[in-house]
Amino acid sequence: MADLPSDRICPGDPPFTNTGGDCFGHFFVKQGRSRVKRWGAIFTCLIVQAIPLEVLSSMDQYSFVNAVRRFTARRGAVKKIWSDNGTNLVAADRELKEALQHF
Template sequence: MHKHPLARLIAGDSHESLLHQGPKDMATDIQQRYWIKGITTLTRSIRKNCLICKRQHGKPYKYPFATALPAVRTHACRPFQHVGLDYFGPIGYKTSSGNNGKLWAMLSTCLVTRAVHLEIVPDNSTSSFLLAMRRLIGRRGTPKSIISDNAPAFSLGYAMINADLKSMINSSQTLTSYLASKEIEVRQITPFAPWQGGVYEEL
């Protein structure tokens, strides 16, 4: 039987003694001494699982189909005009009193130049996110578009930036009303699809 371990040992020995010839040569060599039912299936399996044959006869890797990059990734513009955002952490540290503390970092990357800007965030609250955005904009300028994942702090922060406080533009000059006047285009990736944010995840 071709599924028996002894049959696989016989076929493997024949394959090596023939210096890694093809399935038909293996079948001819084995049938001079043994009769194995389903020998074609057996010889093909031995050849398929042989590492040396994979190296010699394997086809080059075919890259998956990829569409052209979007305009925000290729058109010339100032740095940090189109931004990808993500958090990483928590990072442990010792406070001045000797206690253990945690903090996060907001990673902002320019989608064109791939420059990176880091901002320390003490917690995952929306207010900390907005303050980190304020520091980013003060240093790098207001972005035209932002791409990020669907973290609760991000989602609420974007709602405050672009929707909830637009009515306050004429009466207040706070950060959110200032950003609302700039009409930042926000795009969040599909939930549970982190590969769509690979542009910042790999950093």
């Protein structure tokens, strides 16, 4: 068996310091009398086995950025988020990097 990556072994770091993120769905939610389409964002802690979920209103980069903001507001600062190269995730990464440069 190979050694674990260094991001998975962080003895002094709090949970969700290194996180995996992905989007899934769609599923239908009842809103009033109509049914609307919603998606989900899953964040997986790479240190402990904890999985919070966030609801996305659409599959664009802005919804994912808002999900990341809600996630970090609840769970604390994140050093690194690992994900696949989905188009909305790559666009959200680019937008977050630009926001950090302006900050």
